Amino acid sequence: MSDTLFGPDNLPYGLFTTPDAPGHRRLGVRFGDDVLDLGAAAAAFGSLHTEVLRAPSLNALMAAGRPVWQAVRAEVRAWLTDETHRETAARHLLPLPQVRLHLPFEVADYVDFYASEHHATNVGRIFRPDSEALTPNWKHLPIGYHGRAGTVVVSGTPVTRPRGQRKPPSEPVPAFGPSQRLDIEAEVGFVVGTPSTMGTPVGLAGFREHVFGVTLLNDWSARDIQAWEYVPLGPFLGKSFATTVSPWITPLDALDAARVAPPPRDFPLLPYLDDSAGGIEPGGYDLRMTVRLNGHTLAEPPFSTMYWTAAQQLAHMTVNGASLRTGDLYASGTVSGAEPAQRGSLLELTWGGREPLELPDGKRTFLEDGDEVTLTAWAPGPGGTRVGLGDVTGRVTPVE
């Protein structure tokens, strides 16, 4: 296997087509640089789960619940690694370059959080220099907002530069045109499998029952549009034009060896968010992310520094009785570490555009047409291995 990031301890799920059957969407599992055709393999091995593995998206498997996720994962691992099965499995492996990858699940609701203290502090200083960097609520609850589910796209989808209103404080009226401050946000997304009932909160302990897997996520952001629109009801058109996710959804169980304790909390938390109590598993994940622009490394954000965990976000999101649906996607918010080279957005890396980056292909404040952004990440796996998340890439195309 040429790529140890996608070994037998990873086994992420995706959705693919082949050129001879472009309308036939099939579930796959990535193994090295190959894709296992899940439905075909399941039929060949007589799996009890053949029906959900032949579905045209991941939603059926995601909705089947954790016991099925675990059974399928064990089966697939056996097919790919047991001597007795490998020959049969090999007949259903396709080289990655021969397939086209699609958005692997139907997004229900999309929520974006704001969970990095370093990011929120930086943004507060840049956007609201006359106020405290963190709002008074920030350390008491994971701040989040709903985003547009219909514009979540798979890695590789071109991103058209959005147009919109912007108004620098120095101008009397807003102007309209292509965004001049197009940015990225390097995030980690969590995908809900098991739904929940309206009126019944999902507590911290429900995280692993409800969350199916993990994706990298680029929350493309037009800072000029956002700055003018976001008071008082939050980001809207500055974010809603595109959000890119990985073609591969890494099962939560593949990240067990990467679990870490989150940073110490500065305030006692209300019981529904308090993960310092006994019996609660550590909610952080040691994911090492890299952000590249046209191949050049911009930043290496450490996900382990996030103040709020994905389990806390899930508990918060449902504490008012809101239900979960299969396909709900929630993202961490921009991942930024304490160091300047760990910042997950150009807004922070260039301090609001005032400190341009010197790149091999010229200076950059915000994204230019033609720029390609790639997010990658890996996590410690069992026994010194590494578990890779699926890359997220996107190129900016000019608006006509």
Place this chain on the structure above:
Amino acid sequence: MSDTLFGPDNLPYGLFTTPDAPGHRRLGVRFGDDVLDLGAAAAAFGSLHTEVLRAPSLNALMAAGRPVWQAVRAEVRAWLTDETHRETAARHLLPLPQVRLHLPFEVADYVDFYASEHHATNVGRIFRPDSEALTPNWKHLPIGYHGRAGTVVVSGTPVTRPRGQRKPPSEPVPAFGPSQRLDIEAEVGFVVGTPSTMGTPVGLAGFREHVFGVTLLNDWSARDIQAWEYVPLGPFLGKSFATTVSPWITPLDALDAARVAPPPRDFPLLPYLDDSAGGIEPGGYDLRMTVRLNGHTLAEPPFSTMYWTAAQQLAHMTVNGASLRTGDLYASGTVSGAEPAQRGSLLELTWGGREPLELPDGKRTFLEDGDEVTLTAWAPGPGGTRVGLGDVTGRVTPVE
């Protein structure tokens, strides 16, 4: 016909089941106090559109596009009113009390606007007494945010009082518990039928091609949760626990006689929002709304006073290239007129809870457990008739 609000010029669409086949969801059209079984009638009359009319939700018809909407509407009207057809149609009419009504479409994305100048001014004065009531952007763009699509429910669904964090400015740390300031927002929702392509804005003139119909909408709001959470990223848990819509979606064409010019604009608008240009149809609608609490009239908000129109909201929502999907729902924001008795929320009616209402069953600031809220509305129809929107009702149940 006992109820002229649902005569032959209205013909709203819904989704129903009968007690003998509770799993068989069928499309219906309301006619007076009866429901026409659309799929059965279409088959009996040999309609070309039988397939979409036999679907288990409105989405197939909504996705079929305006020419089909118009053809089906003309057909249904003929079935119900032509002498030659009435006998056949009568065999497929069921009395309303014999059916159960369901959420008539699958909600894709849900967006909530903030389009009443009177409402935004009142809220600004109540929530931000030390600032200008309207933010500087308010008259330049229709402010909106994404809400939770997964908790949009049909009229009649009980609403469990949400729990959450609240922190009055006088307290040092937040408390947790059932909301003490549970409120309503009387709104009008617009349902998208025809989808659009990412990267291609839908202009003002595209409104009637893309919007299928209209519903009343109660944007239940927990003011104490909202006040503590909403800076800087907007409303989240204060809204996401429930949003109630009508069981009947009124076709846009049924409201043609209700079209009115919106109020005069105080600032020139950017071209993509400027509906004063020639050739653009008036974007306002003369809908007369009533808000009742336990049967007692609280307010009569006039939708014709909204500063931003639904066509402007659609143009704004897509100007950045965001696409539309069949089932997208966007709401007007609370409808409040200039007069105190025209305010569409308890927040405004009781001025932040400081001026309780005297009702026959006692004083009210915010909602109490057991309270039932009902929204109704009608619009002028052709030739002096009236066109009713489907009622929206919901009762508050205590949280366990």
